[in-house]
Amino acid sequence: MTSTLDQVGLQHYLAVGAIMFAIGLIGFISRRNLILMFLCTELMFQGVVINLVAFGGFVGFFAGLAFTIFVVVLAGAVASLAVGLIVLLFRHKATLDADAWRELRG
Amino acid sequence: MSELWTVQHSYLIPLLPLIGAAIAGFFGARWLRGGSHWPIWLGVGASAVLSIVLLLQTVALLGQGSHAGTDPAHPPLGAANPSVSAPVKLFTWIAAGDPSKAGTNQYFVADAAFFFDPLTVTMLCVVCGIGFLICVFAAGYMRGEEGYWRFFAYLGLFIFMMCCLVMGDNLIMLYLGWEGVGLCSYLLIGYYYQKPSARDAAKKAFLVNRIGDFGFGVGIMLAFAAFGTVSYFGADGYGGTNGLLEAAAHPETLSEFQRQVLWWLPFLLMLGAFGKSAQFPLYVWLPDAMEGPTPVSALIHAATMVTAGVYMIARCGTLFVGNDAALMTVAFIGSFTALLAASIALRQFDLKKVFAYSTISQLGFMFVGVGVLAPVAGVFHLVTHAFFKALLFLSSGVVMHAMLGHLDMRQMSGLKAVLPKTRWLMLIGCLALAGVVPFAGFWSKDEIVAAAWHASPLLGAVMLLTALLTAYYTFRLYFRVFEGPRVVPDTPHPDHHGSHEHGDSSGGAGSGHGGHHSHEPAIMILPLVFLAIGSVIAGVVLWQGHRLGHFLGHSPSFVTAGELATATFNPKAADEHHLVNPLGFGLHDTRPAELQQAEQRSHYVFMLLSTVIALAGIAVAYTLHLRDRPKADRLALRLSGIARAIENKYWVDELYQASIVEPLRRLGQAFYAMDRFVVDGLVWLAGFIPQLGGFILKLTTQRGYLQGYALSMVLGVAVILFVVFL
Numbered sequence: 001m002t003s004t005l006d007q008v009g010l011q012h013y014l015a016v017g018a019i020m021f022a023i024g025l026i027g028f029i030s031r032r033n034l035i036l037m038f039l040c041t042e043l044m045f046q047g048v049v050i051n052l053v054a055f056g057g058f059v060g061f062f063a064g065l066a067f068t069i070f071v072v073v074l075a076g077a078v079a080s081l082a083v084g085l086i087v088l089l090f091r092h093k094a095t096l097d098a099d100a101w102r103e104l105r106g
Numbered sequence: 107m108s109e110l111w112t113v114q115h116s117y118l119i120p121l122l123p124l125i126g127a128a129i130a131g132f133f134g135a136r137w138l139r140g141g142s143h144w145p146i147w148l149g150v151g152a153s154a155v156l157s158i159v160l161l162l163q164t165v166a167l168l169g170q171g172s173h174a175g176t177d178p179a180h181p182p183l184g185a186a187n188p189s190v191s192a193p194v195k196l197f198t199w200i201a202a203g204d205p206s207k208a209g210t211n212q213y214f215v216a217d218a219a220f221f222f223d224p225l226t227v228t229m230l231c232v233v234c235g236i237g238f239l240i241c242v243f244a245a246g247y248m249r250g251e252e253g254y255w256r257f258f259a260y261l262g263l264f265i266f267m268m269c270c271l272v273m274g275d276n277l278i279m280l281y282l283g284w285e286g287v288g289l290c291s292y293l294l295i296g297y298y299y300q301k302p303s304a305r306d307a308a309k310k311a312f313l314v315n316r317i318g319d320f321g322f323g324v325g326i327m328l329a330f331a332a333f334g335t336v337s338y339f340g341a342d343g344y345g346g347t348n349g350l351l352e353a354a355a356h357p358e359t360l361s362e363f364q365r366q367v368l369w370w371l372p373f374l375l376m377l378g379a380f381g382k383s384a385q386f387p388l389y390v391w392l393p394d395a396m397e398g399p400t401p402v403s404a405l406i407h408a409a410t411m412v413t414a415g416v417y418m419i420a421r422c423g424t425l426f427v428g429n430d431a432a433l434m435t436v437a438f439i440g441s442f443t444a445l446l447a448a449s450i451a452l453r454q455f456d457l458k459k460v461f462a463y464s465t466i467s468q469l470g471f472m473f474v475g476v477g478v479l480a481p482v483a484g485v486f487h488l489v490t491h492a493f494f495k496a497l498l499f500l501s502s503g504v505v506m507h508a509m510l511g512h513l514d515m516r517q518m519s520g521l522k523a524v525l526p527k528t529r530w531l532m533l534i535g536c537l538a539l540a541g542v543v544p545f546a547g548f549w550s551k552d553e554i555v556a557a558a559w560h561a562s563p564l565l566g567a568v569m570l571l572t573a574l575l576t577a578y579y580t581f582r583l584y585f586r587v588f589e590g591p592r593v594v595p596d597t598p599h600p601d602h603h604g605s606h607e608h609g610d611s612s613g614g615a616g617s618g619h620g621g622h623h624s625h626e627p628a629i630m631i632l633p634l635v636f637l638a639i640g641s642v643i644a645g646v647v648l649w650q651g652h653r654l655g656h657f658l659g660h661s662p663s664f665v666t667a668g669e670l671a672t673a674t675f676n677p678k679a680a681d682e683h684h685l686v687n688p689l690g691f692g693l694h695d696t697r698p699a700e701l702q703q704a705e706q707r708s709h710y711v712f713m714l715l716s717t718v719i720a721l722a723g724i725a726v727a728y729t730l731h732l733r734d735r736p737k738a739d740r741l742a743l744r745l746s747g748i749a750r751a752i753e754n755k756y757w758v759d760e761l762y763q764a765s766i767v768e769p770l771r772r773l774g775q776a777f778y779a780m781d782r783f784v785v786d787g788l789v790w791l792a793g794f795i796p797q798l799g800g801f802i803l804k805l806t807t808q809r810g811y812l813q814g815y816a817l818s819m820v821l822g823v824a825v826i827l828f829v830v831f832l
Contacts, residue, residue: 028813037812102809105808105809
């Protein structure tokens with residue numbers, strides 16, 4: 001008998017990854033809350049990582065899996081830094097709105 | 107000749123001064139300091155000894171040769187003049203092209219090679235021998251100068267370059283030495299580089315020489331293009347047919363193109379000679395070159411470097427003698443320069459300037475010598491002139507040294523009381539320059555005048571007139587400076603380099619009353635004594651029985667040139683008086699005996715005539731500048747127009763300034779403006795446009811909205827993906 005899971009192919013994984021990436025991207029562009037923007041970048045990270053895992057699993061190319069570990073660890077490091085930065089920014093202006101920092105013109 | 111040990115070790119002659127120069131240059135500033143002259147003394151001295159040994163050996167070799175002939179009294183032309191020469195190849199310097207096509211203009215080869223013959227040996231003795239005496243003098247003259255080591259390093263380099271020039275076996279070596287001595291001349295004229303006038307003089311000398319060297323360089327290229335070689339006689343020495351001069355000696359074997367080139371070649375080469383030897387259009391640098399220290403004026407600008415042009419024409423005589431127009435140009439320019447410079451020397455007041463114009467004038471004599479088919483006379487005058495002009499310059503150096511830098515003859519008089527030895531030395535030099543029997547200048551000048559008269563009486567007359575002027579200006583200087591009431595300048599000249607003064611003259615007011623302080627240190631007087639001996643005897647010794655002529659006649663250059671001249675001009679001669687005089691090339695005289703005797707007689711008449719002329723010049727100078735000095739001033743006042751023209755050197759410098767230098771400067775300024783505003787403007791514009799674009803983008807898009815940046819990044823990625831994948 002074939003379980004439902006057996007019918008899940010590479011395309012499905014890629015589609016989930018792409019959707020996650022797209023949601024993250026749209027979120028990043030449309031929201032102005034710093035924390036939300038940061039979460040959206042994490043979402044994009046995971047979308048890409050799903051791609052890597054899917055290719056690694058289906059093609060049998062384990063470098064993709066190893067790479068995923070790196071990305072996840074890196075994302076954790078980035079998260080700690082980014083949240084710290086956001087806390088600092090919040091202390092300055094008492095708001096999480098990215099537009100509050102417009103005069104930096106970065 | 108190649109069996110002589112001096113020839114086998116001939117590389118030492120240029121190398122030793124070079125090593126000396128390197129030691130003085132690298133170790134002089136820190137360690138040798140006041141002893142910097144030692145490496146140069148040793149190097150140049152050793153070279154001088156080698157040169158003189160080489161000379162004696164060559165003379166001995168020729169002595170053996172003359173007994174070998176069957177009939178030494180009347181041998182045929184060729185056999186009577188067995189040329190003596192030796193090529194010495196050190197290494198191949200430049201080789202380019204296809205070696206299988208050697209001998210054509212597809213394969214260029216220039217060896218670092220020497221060519222020894224009597225001409226080279228004579229020149230080497232002049233360069234190294236007189237050069238050594240001047241180096242000795244310089245140690246006394248330059249004592250305590252700033253940059254003492256630098257001076258001697260340049261001197262050593264100069265001797266090296268001059269040796270390359272006279273020893274080289276091809277035009278490229280000649281050119282190397284030619285440019286090398288030009289460089290040393292530049293460096294030494296500008297020795298006092300803190301003085302703007304010295305810097306300008308150095309630049310002027312270098313630039314004016316460039317004009318001449320341009321012609322010379324083009325000439326070398328043309329010679330290679332036509333004949334496929336730049337070597338005088340080929341790598342195998344004289345005797346083959348693969349050298350430039352050997353090819354030119356047989357005009358009947360040449361192609362049409364080669365004959366055309368042969369016609370133009372002498373004009374290009376003589377342009378170089380006129381630059382280096384300060385002849386008419388290009389003479390203006392030599393008087394200014396007197397900004398250099400006096401030993402430099404003596405060595406470079408009187409005795410050796412400026413005679414390089416004469417050497418070049420004598421060496422390449424074969425290229426010249428087949429060409430009537432070239433010979434005439436050389437003789438004409440030489441005589442014109444001689445007269446012009448002698449007339450300018452009449453009213454110069456600076457001792458060194460007088461001698462500078464005198465040098466130009468005497469070089470003109472040499473050019474007349476080589477131009478009228480008498481290169482022997484030209485080289486003879488070169489040798490004697492080297493002695494007496496070096497003597498005169500160095501004597502005026504002693505005067506300058508004693509007079510705290512003053513050289514203006516209006517400010518000094520009666521120096522015979524202050525400088526008794528120098529007075530006698532200067533007198534000997536002046537007598538030799540004026541051409542009084544039996545001093546050196548008389549014999550050589552007389553030979554040139556006789557040859558000029560033989561070629562064209564007008565030319566001879568110009569030469570005699572110049573001789574008269576020479577005697578006058580020489581003794582004007584002598585009578586003004588050394589005779590008459592004693593007048594001594596007592597304040598140092600503004601240009602005077604205080605260090606000229608010796609440590610023992612600590613009073614400062616040493617000039618004039620110097621009882622304890624010697625103005626004439628032995629180190630400066632001794633070399634002058636040797637030069638004075640040369641100025642007295644060199645003429646008669648070398649003239650006696652055409653000694654120098656017969657010696658030089660064994661040079662392949664003179665043999666080929668003489669034979670070519672005979673073959674070219676004798677068929678055209680109207681009568682036997684117009685036959686080419688083989689003695690002019692040091693060759694055996696084959697003309698009818700009675701003609702020779704008649705010529706001998708006319709030569710004696712000339713000697714008498716030129717003696718009378720010299721004495722007349724001296725007498726005029728005596729009247730005007732010793733017995734009745736106010737009369738000279740009155741005369742100058744009466745002829746103020748002429749006097750002013752002469753004092754201003756006929757405004758030649760001003761003319762050049764207005765007609766050449768100023769237009770060139772304007773052109774340079776135009777080019778500068780072009781570069782500054784058009785070219786630089788375009789470059790600046792190319793940098794400004796992206797800047798402007800960036801500025802506009804910054805104002806319009808960089809507005810601080812994080813989302814905007816993200817959106818444009820996404821769009822950018824989309825565009826890239828679109829471009830890449832579609």
